Amino acid sequence: MINLCRVEEIRAAERAALAAGHTEADLMRAAGRGVAREIERAAGGRAGTVLVLAGPGNNGGDGLVAAAALQERGWRCLIWGYRRTDSGGAPIDAATADQFVWIEPRALAEAARGADVIVDAVFGIGGKDTLPPEVVDAFATVAAVRRERSTPVVALDVPSGVDADSGAVAEGALAADMTVTVGLPKIGLYRAPALRYTGILRLIDIGLPAPDISREAPQLITEQDVRAWLPRRHADTHKREVGTLLVVGGAPTYYGAPRLTAAAGARVGAGLVTLAVPRSLIAPIATALPEVTFLPLPEGEIGGAGARMARMIHEQIDRYQALVVGPGLGQDSPVDEFLNALFRVRTVAAGIGFGASTVAEEAQEFRAQAVLDADALNWLAKQSEWPDRLRSAQLVLTPHPGELSRLLDTEVDEIVADPWSAAREAAERFGQVVVLKHGHTVVASPDGTLLVAPQALPALASAGTGDVLAGMIGGLMAQGVPSREAAAAGVYLGGEAAILAMERVGTLGLVASDLIDALPRALAALYDARWGRIGG
Numbered sequence: 001m002i003n004l005c006r007v008e009e010i011r012a013a014e015r016a017a018l019a020a021g022h023t024e025a026d027l028m029r030a031a032g033r034g035v036a037r038e039i040e041r042a043a044g045g046r047a048g049t050v051l052v053l054a055g056p057g058n059n060g061g062d063g064l065v066a067a068a069a070l071q072e073r074g075w076r077c078l079i080w081g082y083r084r085t086d087s088g089g090a091p092i093d094a095a096t097a098d099q100f101v102w103i104e105p106r107a108l109a110e111a112a113r114g115a116d117v118i119v120d121a122v123f124g125i126g127g128k129d130t131l132p133p134e135v136v137d138a139f140a141t142v143a144a145v146r147r148e149r150s151t152p153v154v155a156l157d158v159p160s161g162v163d164a165d166s167g168a169v170a171e172g173a174l175a176a177d178m179t180v181t182v183g184l185p186k187i188g189l190y191r192a193p194a195l196r197y198t199g200i201l202r203l204i205d206i207g208l209p210a211p212d213i214s215r216e217a218p219q220l221i222t223e224q225d226v227r228a229w230l231p232r233r234h235a236d237t238h239k240r241e242v243g244t245l246l247v248v249g250g251a252p253t254y255y256g257a258p259r260l261t262a263a264a265g266a267r268v269g270a271g272l273v274t275l276a277v278p279r280s281l282i283a284p285i286a287t288a289l290p291e292v293t294f295l296p297l298p299e300g301e302i303g304g305a306g307a308r309m310a311r312m313i314h315e316q317i318d319r320y321q322a323l324v325v326g327p328g329l330g331q332d333s334p335v336d337e338f339l340n341a342l343f344r345v346r347t348v349a350a351g352i353g354f355g356a357s358t359v360a361e362e363a364q365e366f367r368a369q370a371v372l373d374a375d376a377l378n379w380l381a382k383q384s385e386w387p388d389r390l391r392s393a394q395l396v397l398t399p400h401p402g403e404l405s406r407l408l409d410t411e412v413d414e415i416v417a418d419p420w421s422a423a424r425e426a427a428e429r430f431g432q433v434v435v436l437k438h439g440h441t442v443v444a445s446p447d448g449t450l451l452v453a454p455q456a457l458p459a460l461a462s463a464g465t466g467d468v469l470a471g472m473i474g475g476l477m478a479q480g481v482p483s484r485e486a487a488a489a490g491v492y493l494g495g496e497a498a499i500l501a502m503e504r505v506g507t508l509g510l511v512a513s514d515l516i517d518a519l520p521r522a523l524a525a526l527y528d529a530r531w532g533r534i535g536g
């Protein structure tokens with residue numbers, strides 16, 4: 001993890017790097033070259049034409065270094081300057097700078113139309129809260145071309161006009177498709193409204209010292225974290241040892257949801273996934289998911305079915321390391337009865353012995369590890385004092401703002417206005433891990449920590465993506481990953497899978513099952529990276 005930093009912390013880190021012997025030119029060179037690498041990668045290694053909008057300060061300097069690095073790799077570089085007419089101050093050799101083509105304001109539209117990539121390097125963390133009119137005009141020109149031609153816009157460090165602390169956005173700012181952040185993550189980029197302007201976020205290391213991890217600061221979930229949290233298997237293990245997951249859900253009209261959850265649990269590595277669903281759902285699900293096993297439950301309409309369903313789960317619960325409860329359960333009265341019975345008391349047979357004629361039932365607390373999603377959260381919101389009653393369980397709640405508003409008994413608007421505080425309050429009040437799915441999804445824990453997803457992806461606004469997330473988290477918990485880390489890893493993997501799926505199906509075309517298809521590749525990149533290296 002790495003703290004999301006405020007501007008003053010970034011300036012302090014820069015000063016520390018300079019005091020440690022780096023020069024400003026070193027940092028700018030590292031930043032510009034890193035940005036160029038990200039652009040090349042996004043362009044699939046093909047050289048083209050880049051238009052750099054360069055401002056007067058170090059952000060503009062970084063942009064010119066990036067242009068120089070791209071030029072060395074065969075790119076043609078067009079530069080539009082704001083209060084800048086040359087590459088003065090940027091560490092670029094004169095021969096390279098001589099080949100830059102400087103663009104007059106009236107030629108900007110044509111230059112933008114001829115560009116394969118446009119880089120916003122006008123202002124960075126030294127930006128003010130309004131943009132100058134010339135910059136607003138230039139951005140409007142570029143935005144029109146971006147709409148017409150889908151030309152990708154890359155923001156350098158921050159989209160110009162975004163306040164890197166508060167996330168406020170100046171009138172006329174240019175939305176980017178990718179923001180390459182230099183050195184340390186800026187907290188404002190992860191907040192609304194800035195998050196609507198950043199696109200995909202990439203963080204490049206330029207050797208700035210990161211501030212110490214603190215509980216108060218929101219922390220970014222990084223690739224290194226997730227790699228370290230992933231379960232490790234012994235060669236002589238077997239399917240029950242590497243994670244057994246029970247997914248409880250499904251109603252006659254919702255058999256897609258538990259199916260997605262179970263598939264995600266299996267794809268994230270749980271050795272055995274069992275679906276506890278009404279009997280009539282088994283045939284349609286089994287055809288699509290041959291790997292899962294089933295615990296057939298009685299149909300919901302039959303009187304008293306809820307209590308019987310709960311008893312069947314209790315009889316099996318010790319065979320599973322984690323549960324996911326909720327996907328597609330519905331909200332009718334047998335469901336309430338079922339969840340009351342499942343979570344309130346755990347009845348165990350006592351006094352069974354040879355010749356014993358009576359079977360007493362004893363109430364026990366629900367102690368299992370479980371992800372509670374969707375209709376299980378709606379049920380929970382109707383209960384009183386549940387945080388105390390479920391104190392011995394290890395729960396991960398995965399609400400969207402509407403579900404969290406019911407759980408906290410507050411307005412959705414309040415949650416959306418300050419999602420991080422709402423998630424923290426919920427985790428503290430409930431004593432459980434809370435995953436709030438809004439913007440950059442966050443994982444809040446009762447100990448006060450807040451882990452923030454590296455991406456906020458509009459492609460994930462599609463039915464069933466929440467079921468997939470619940471399945472990934474449950475699947476990781478079943479493999480022994482602690483609940484907070486399982487939640488954060490699930491959130492991270494969901495984002496990576498979405499980015500991979502978007503390469504194939506795009507933002508609008510993405511549906512939840514695309515995430516499951518892409519998940520093995522996202523996992524392989526983290527877990528089996530060594531095979532990639534051996535092979536290539």
Ligand SMILES: NC(=O)C1=CN([C@@H]2O[C@H](COP(=O)(O)OP(=O)(O)OC[C@H]3O[C@@H](n4cnc5c(N)ncnc54)[C@H](O)[C@@H]3O)[C@@H](O)[C@H]2O)[C@@H](O)CC1
Pocket residue numbers: 014024027028031055056057058059060062122123124125126127128129130131132156157158182183
């Ligand atoms: N200083 C360093 O050591 C490093 C700087 N870096 C880069 O440098 C950036 C910060 O550089 P600077 O501190 O030079 O600041 P900026 O490049 O963000 O902008 C500073 C200049 O633009 C002017 N300006 C900003 N907003 C304006 C507005 N709305 N209207 C009119 N003028 C405006 C400022 O007065 C100043 O002259 C970072 O975002 C990053 O890109 C990084 O590469 C890391 C290392």
Ligand SMILES: [K+]
Pocket residue numbers: 059120121122123124155156157158159160
């Ligand atoms: K910028």
